[in-house]
Amino acid sequence: MTDRFISIEGIARRYPGAGGGTTTVFENFWLSMARGEFGCVIGHSGCGKTTVLNILAGLDEPSEGTVIVDGQGIEGTSLDRAVIFQSHALLPWRTVLGNVAYAVSSKWRKWDRARVRAHAQRFIDLVGLTGSEHKHPSELSGGMKQRVGIARALSITPKIMLMDEPFSALDALTRGTLQDEVRRICLETGQTTFMITHDVDEAIFLADKIFLMTNGPGAVLAEIVENPLPKERGRIDLHRHPYYYALRNHIVDFLVSRSKSFAAEVTGHDPRHVPTVRPGVGEPTIVSPPRVVEPNPAQSVAR
Amino acid sequence: MTLSLRLRAAIVSIALLAAFLGAWHLATRSTGATANMTPEYAKLMGLTATQGKSAMPGPLDVGAKLWEHLKRPFYDNGPNDKGLGIQLAYSIGRVGLGYLIAVIVAIPLGFMIGMSPLISRALDPFIQVLKPISPLAWMPLALYTIKDSSISAIFVIFICSVWPMLLNTAFGVAGVRKEWINVARTLEVGTVRRAFTVILPAAAPTILTGMRISIGIAWLVIVAAEMLVGGTGIGYFVWNEWNNLSITNVIIAILLIGLVGMLLDQVLARFTRMVTFPE
Numbered sequence: 001m002t003d004r005f006i007s008i009e010g011i012a013r014r015y016p017g018a019g020g021g022t023t024t025v026f027e028n029f030w031l032s033m034a035r036g037e038f039g040c041v042i043g044h045s046g047c048g049k050t051t052v053l054n055i056l057a058g059l060d061e062p063s064e065g066t067v068i069v070d071g072q073g074i075e076g077t078s079l080d081r082a083v084i085f086q087s088h089a090l091l092p093w094r095t096v097l098g099n100v101a102y103a104v105s106s107k108w109r110k111w112d113r114a115r116v117r118a119h120a121q122r123f124i125d126l127v128g129l130t131g132s133e134h135k136h137p138s139e140l141s142g143g144m145k146q147r148v149g150i151a152r153a154l155s156i157t158p159k160i161m162l163m164d165e166p167f168s169a170l171d172a173l174t175r176g177t178l179q180d181e182v183r184r185i186c187l188e189t190g191q192t193t194f195m196i197t198h199d200v201d202e203a204i205f206l207a208d209k210i211f212l213m214t215n216g217p218g219a220v221l222a223e224i225v226e227n228p229l230p231k232e233r234g235r236i237d238l239h240r241h242p243y244y245y246a247l248r249n250h251i252v253d254f255l256v257s258r259s260k261s262f263a264a265e266v267t268g269h270d271p272r273h274v275p276t277v278r279p280g281v282g283e284p285t286i287v288s289p290p291r292v293v294e295p296n297p298a299q300s301v302a303r
Numbered sequence: 304m305t306l307s308l309r310l311r312a313a314i315v316s317i318a319l320l321a322a323f324l325g326a327w328h329l330a331t332r333s334t335g336a337t338a339n340m341t342p343e344y345a346k347l348m349g350l351t352a353t354q355g356k357s358a359m360p361g362p363l364d365v366g367a368k369l370w371e372h373l374k375r376p377f378y379d380n381g382p383n384d385k386g387l388g389i390q391l392a393y394s395i396g397r398v399g400l401g402y403l404i405a406v407i408v409a410i411p412l413g414f415m416i417g418m419s420p421l422i423s424r425a426l427d428p429f430i431q432v433l434k435p436i437s438p439l440a441w442m443p444l445a446l447y448t449i450k451d452s453s454i455s456a457i458f459v460i461f462i463c464s465v466w467p468m469l470l471n472t473a474f475g476v477a478g479v480r481k482e483w484i485n486v487a488r489t490l491e492v493g494t495v496r497r498a499f500t501v502i503l504p505a506a507a508p509t510i511l512t513g514m515r516i517s518i519g520i521a522w523l524v525i526v527a528a529e530m531l532v533g534g535t536g537i538g539y540f541v542w543n544e545w546n547n548l549s550i551t552n553v554i555i556a557i558l559l560i561g562l563v564g565m566l567l568d569q570v571l572a573r574f575t576r577m578v579t580f581p582e
Contacts, residue, residue: 059485077488089482093504093580102500106490138581156490 004068005035005192006056006160010272011065013051025051026219027064028271031211036190040203042251043213044259049196050164056194057083057162070159079107082153084163088145090137090152097133100124100152107156123155124148127181143174147181154185161186163195167202179205180235187231200251204244205235212254214262220271222262225250226278246279324362331361360551368551369558383543385535387555391563393535397453397528398521398567401460405517409465410510413472414498417506423473430469438463438524442531452532456525463524464517471513475506507578515571522564537563 012027025048033039041049054060056067058077067074069081082103090099100120105111111119124133127147137145146166153161166182167175183206186193197203203210210225228243238244258265306314333356340348360368376388416423438459445455479502487497529538537556544552 057489059488077491079489079491081489083485083489085482085485087482089480089486091483091486091501091504092582093578103490106492136581 003034004032005037005070006031006033006194007068008032008052008056009066009068011052011055011062011067013048013055013060014063023217025216026213029065029221030272030274031221033192033194033209035192037208038186038193038195038206039209039211040195040197040207041211041213042197042200042203042255043219044215044255045198047213047216047219047259049213053083053162053164053194053196056160057081059083079156080159082156082158082161084146084149084153084161084166086165086168088137088142088149090145090148092137095134095136096124096129096140096148097121099137099148100155103152104155120151120155123151126154126185127151141174142170143178146170146178150178150182150185154189154191159192161191161193163193165196165198168198175199175202176235182206200248200255201238203251204229204247205233205238210251212251212259214259218263220263220269221274222258222266222269223254224274224276226276228278228280243280250277250279327362331357331359333357358550360554365551365554369555372555382534385540387537387540387559390535390537390540391559394525394529394537395563397456397536398460398518398525401457402464402518402521404457404461405465405468405521406514408461409468409513410472413469413510414476414502416469416473417476417478418498418502423477430466434466434470439527439531442528446532452534456528456532456536459528460521460525464521467516467520468510468513471516472506472510475509475513476502478509479505504578504580508575508580511571511575511578515568515575518567518571519564522560522567526560 008029008031011029013025014022014027015025017023029052031039031052041052043049051060055062056069056074058074058081074081091102094102097117097120100123101116104116104120108116108119121133124130127150129144129147129151132140132144137148140148146169149166167178170178179202182193185191186206193206195206204227208227210227211221212223212225213219214222225247228247229238229241233241262269372387376386378384378386379389416426441459441462442455445458446452449455449458483501483505484497487501492500525536526538526541529536530542533539533542537560541553541556541560544550544556
């Protein structure tokens, strides 16, 4: 039925624990995404979100299971899967143009200098950094650095873009602007994107599907939340949409209470067929359970 | 009005130099007792006995002699009488050659140690034992095996300058940020290209710091090495002038050794600044 452009099939990650045992961060983890989809993983620190992303990027290897992208099992890193790092990871001795051009010339090794530069310039323009090409990363603000990171990832026209909490180190204003940019670019290019975040509103604004992970160790994918908000949504009036609070409350509830109690409460959870939820209007959907009520569910839930 | 810090520091430096030269001059004035002696005997005894002149040359003597040397830096009157320029050139040449060989050996080897934990562990005991050996302790072994004093001196320079470079290169390469390596990995950059485009620029400031330490040590060691092997070089010059009892020349040589050492350090410091990147 669904087009499985990305298919994570039963992966597990174990680390040798203290005293000869092993610690299982997660196991039997299944997840799939269609081409052009924007997926967000939300979960508390330590649930293995970053490990999943690193495995998908090829930077880490699963202890078990495989990952299939576009019909092929992945093996190591690939230029088809670009990563935007949390810490931007720009090479400080290269200029903005140099950083993007490095990626471009890594993908198209035969291209001459002028062609590489022109291609890199297009993506620098796309993220709104025209005029800063010859600056070094140390001369840029945090938001601008992350823009370069995005330009570098996009410039190699990857099949998938992987983002590991790309905006968590930025101030709220810059974060908002960059979220707008990322959404615009992803809609324009139909980019398949897999992102990790702590920020519920970020997930609601950007994602088509939100993957909720329970707490580790032994984390599982508990639920897939389909975003009921229309494709043409703006950050400014997002919260006025009738579905917004149902969706937001659902996610916040999960993070506040269910992510902890999930393993104990839910029996017969089949990690291969994770329930998909689509919070809508008027449904008396799972309002805050009486046990844990946070006075003000903060924007960013974790930490 | 306050003068800039630079200018004030320069004034204090000059004042200190003047005070030192003044004290030196006063301390070496002719104040000693003079004895009565026949002119023939006085000729044998020299100025110390006849005019009460201090055996230690004063700053003016040194200055005059230095001027003489500077006028004719490259004269060559046979094996024991060469210009200071020639002697310094020999020393710098030996240091340059030994240092260059050390660079060629230490940087690739340091890369290997930094990139491979296996090689790092395997070579560690050897490095730990070899590093603290005084380079001059190698001299007899070098002379015996190489049988050429000049090449032995170069070998000693090589062995003393290789360690700081090796360790700093290994440290710099091993300490390259994981995220930069990951960038190269996600871009499918090959090992060789990664070494040159990510690891080398990232580790360059640390490598250059090691090279700067090495050139300093090499210049320290060449003087001692040349005293042992003899023949040519500023170290040999110092020892030869000591045998000639020319303290003036010894002082001049000491001054020049310091100046050349400073220049070498400054050159490396400039290179270090060139490869340092702000984060």
